[in-house]
Amino acid sequence: MSDDRWVPPTVLLAVDLVIFTLRESRLHVLLIQRGIEPYQGALALPGGFLSHEREDLVTAAHRELAEEAGLGLDQLHLEQLGIYGLPDRDPRGRVVSAAYLAIAPRLPEPVAGTDASQACWTPVAQALSGDAQLAFDHEQILTDGVERAREKLERSALATAFCGPTFTIVELQDVYEAVWGVRLDPRNFYRKVQSVDGFIVPAGTSRKTEGGRPARLFRPGPRTTLHPPMTRPHGQADKETA
Amino acid sequence: MSDDRWVPPTVLLAVDLVIFTLRESRLHVLLIQRGIEPYQGALALPGGFLSHEREDLVTAAHRELAEEAGLGLDQLHLEQLGIYGLPDRDPRGRVVSAAYLAIAPRLPEPVAGTDASQACWTPVAQALSGDAQLAFDHEQILTDGVERAREKLERSALATAFCGPTFTIVELQDVYEAVWGVRLDPRNFYRKVQSVDGFIVPAGTSRKTEGGRPARLFRPGPRTTLHPPMTRPHGQADKETA
DNA sequence: GAAATAGTGTCTGTCAGACAGTATAGG
């Protein structure tokens, strides 16, 4: 600040995505296998550099979402997660990454890998088990993403973003159980989720289930923040669903 | 990604700080009056560019904290707030800012302005009233900082960072009332804050107060996350303390 | 003693957690 002709350093800006979805009642994250160095062949979060100097960060996140996951903007939650800028996180030089958290509804196909690299949904428990070494500091970013999702399920209506346009209460409960890693009582969950005003609204019809009474369908309500919040069982226990 | 010789664009990376403290039972933020263009003369959050290409973001935040506010690392909370990167937020070009939230304990002197610009503690209510136009998108950053602080008071022991090494329960209540903008019942607050295990621990002695029974002193406890959380009065009402 | 601030006891409505019981489907 004291030199007259001092010029601040420039950095490369990347956008990385933590994209969550629910598959078979388990939380999955989209990972790609890197086709180029560095970390060629390793698993990594989808992402990339800004396409041009005037591209907005959110726009870049949406672009990557479309390019690497084939996901459009419909029924998709996207929020900023944080910035990761340790000097040595990328061997190519000073790369600072803006991480975004995205929630995708259940998708029938395993995602059409449109990009050069192969994209696949991976159970989060497996991605963080240490067996699969993630590129760069993506394990840290993924860990932060999980924690963010857990917190937001308490105070926001984010859980509905995991579901399709309509869903049953049991499906919504599946989301909470998978993300929090706990078991919830269906009866109490039913009462609780209905009592929060504006969280979910009836969608009229009902849906078949395999041998049993059909469940009523609901749509996401107008509320985005939940009062009172959903309460996560004490001690944020990470017990897997048996 | 398809061109062979494509080179990603570079950006300038800045670090901006939202530094909160409590003065006269009101939440204050540190603002500086800009000495140079752009926005010369306007109020802004303290901050600046990375000093060199290999500087870590947190290190840069600490450096700015020392340069512009004269604050060391002792008894100081610092956490990442978010990244602000709209293409037109800075007329000098593509500048992306990593915002950090800092909490400083009560300071006797109004901060020694060590930098070229004048630094002053400003009530947050005044800074956001619209009368004082803040530079760049700093009003947005400040708004996000206030919301973040409010949320973190619920689930973390962040409130103690506003106090000195020892404090009374009433002083802690002052923090909650100022940040949340509500009135709390002293008796219930007393019980509640004591019942949360590891939040605050007795510091042995007590402290004089103007005409009344001396209050016991406490120190921050080992707990950083609060279970159960402090409950903010319903509807996050923003009623100012009368 | 009065005044002021610190800290305690107790009641009450609300709600999370537990779980018995009812409803509606397919076999």
Added chain:
DNA sequence: CCTATACTGTCTGACAGACACTATTTC
């Protein structure tokens, strides 16, 4: 009928909110 799933009613312990009351200081 039985089984499986969806949904309802009710009890109970814990706790937030309200507030009367006691304790310890200065004047």
